[in-house]
Amino acid sequence: MRNFTEELGINGYLTIIKKFKDGTEETIFDDHNIIVSGMGVGLSYMFNGSGSNTVLDYQIERFQLGTSGKDGTTPDSVLETSATFSLSGALSSVVQYGTGSNLYIEEATQIKNSVNTLNQVFPLIPASKITRVGDSSVRYTLVVDEEACNSLTDAVGNTVNLNEVGLFMKNPRGDSDPNASILTAYRVFNNVYKTSDFSLIFRWTLNF
Numbered sequence: 074m075r076n077f078t079e080e081l082g083i084n085g086y087l088t089i090i091k092k093f094k095d096g097t098e099e100t101i102f103d104d105h106n107i108i109v110s111g112m113g114v115g116l117s118y119m120f121n122g123s124g125s126n127t128v129l130d131y132q133i134e135r136f137q138l139g140t141s142g143k144d145g146t147t148p149d150s151v152l153e154t155s156a157t158f159s160l161s162g163a164l165s166s167v168v169q170y171g172t173g174s175n176l177y178i179e180e181a182t183q184i185k186n187s188v189n190t191l192n193q194v195f196p197l198i199p200a201s202k203i204t205r206v207g208d209s210s211v212r213y214t215l216v217v218d219e220e221a222c223n224s225l226t227d228a229v230g231n232t233v234n235l236n237e238v239g240l241f242m243k244n245p246r247g248d249s250d251p252n253a254s255i256l257t258a259y260r261v262f263n264n265v266y267k268t269s270d271f272s273l274i275f276r277w278t279l280n281f
Contacts, residue, residue, distance in 0.1 A: 084280050114245070137164065139163045139239075198213055
C-alpha cells in the first residue's frame, strides 16, 4: 500500500506547540510525518467501491496519543515505517485522556493489519479544527488542553511521557456499532511530560 499512497503524492507535516497559561507558545517539534499503509487501505476501499457507501466514513477525524514511541536513543527511522499499524503505547482510557478535559472520546474498533482490536478509544477532531489551507491541503488542529493527559503513569506507578501521535480514518469499511478506524498518519516526537501548566497543540497538515 506504500506505493499506492506515494503514487498519489500524499505527504504531511506536523508542528507541535506548548501553549502556557499566560498565552506564550513554544514550538517543540516541526518536521515531516509518516503516511502509513492504512491510508492506502482506506482509500482502496473508497476507490474500489468495496467499503462504506458514505464519504463521511473516509474522513480523518480522530486521533490517538501514546507513550511508547521514543526512548531517547532509538532513531526515528527505526520507529517509523509505512508498515506501522498502531501506536506503540496508545492511551487506552477516558481517564488517561482526562475526564475534566474538553476532549470528546469515542470508543471504536481499530483495524490493525486486517485484525480487529475492540474497545479502543479515540479523541475526535472537531469539524472547526479541520481546515482546508490549499487546493489539496488540509490542516488538522489537535488541541490537548490543560486538563488533558496530565501526570500519566504506567502500570507500576512510574511517570511516563507523551511521545507519539496518530491520525485515523473514521470507518472505511462501513462497519456499524461500532465503527472500525484505521491509522493513516503517524509521528514520534521528543518526550513531553504533560501537566496542567500548558496545553499541547498539534498542527498537522496533509497534502493530497
